[in-house]
Amino acid sequence: MAKRYLEKTVGMGNTILTLNANKLCLLDNYELLIKLYHQQSFINNPDYLVRKDYECSRRRRSRLLALVNDFTGDDREEVLQKFEGKCAFTGKDVPLHFDHIIPLAVGHGGTTKANMLPIWQRINSSKNARNLFEWYEDNGDRFEVKPELFNKAVEYIAGLNGMTFAEYREYVYDCHANPNDNLTEVR
Template sequence: MKYRTLKKCLTLQWSDEIRRDMKDMFGTLCALTQRISRLDDDHFIAIATGHGGTYLGNIIPLSQSVNCSKNDANPFEWIRTRTDIDANRFADVVAYLADLNGLTFDEYRQFVDWCYANSRTIDEIKRDNERYGYVVSSLELWRESTGIAFPIRIDFGNHERKEAAS
């Protein structure tokens, strides 16, 4: 998981402690089916979009079969294809992720949809990071593109500007 995130030059803020925080929320159950199963750490916003990254507000535990089904799909579109997942449970997971990202449910949905509608290549990610001088979060890019003014509650730990090369 870390390799793909680093290769994509996306936010990486993951540790055993953060994984324990996620497990405190979901236990040993799939976040969406509530079944005991072998779990994968799923990127709610797929790394393949060039957005999201690996941090608590973008990772949920999913059973391997659910994770394989979701793959790189927009979760709001994918969920409509799943009759075995309770819509209220999905909404609870979205509300949890929205809160971790400092957004309302509706804002989070808009953010996720924006990420899928504005996917980025590795070169585009690198250009964005260079423009900002650090690994810029997708949340910052979304906020900038929509003109929505709100403070970002998440400390991605990457806001120190790189020193310009002399």
């Protein structure tokens, strides 16, 4: 496993370690990446990477594979351009993450243009797998979310889904009230 997913290059007094984070399912696990960066012995102990702690990322990967995933690079650029490369909720020029408006954790939505918005990474971390509307009610002021931008972003997503704002809000609440836990588990 180590040779397929890890590469160690030594040259000119430097050691370079290359991880295939995609194969190791690390892309969504920042804490593990930091641990690996600071821990030298993991190269000789690849079992370190296969522990029960990572069951959550396995479930996430299962959902990624089971749900629609057709969000292309062109879609990404188009959505970024729509929001002028800024947070869709605040209008700030800050580090962005693409948020699954209906989280993968509820087993609906998927990674599609009609479910993705560029939002401030702090907002994305705060929202996590919560209902967008409930998160907004509890945290909108704290993150300086502008109501007109929030409404514009939700109307945009609702339109992509062929719904009005009110219909989309009801749909989001329905998805959270009825999570799909019957997705195929990836082994």
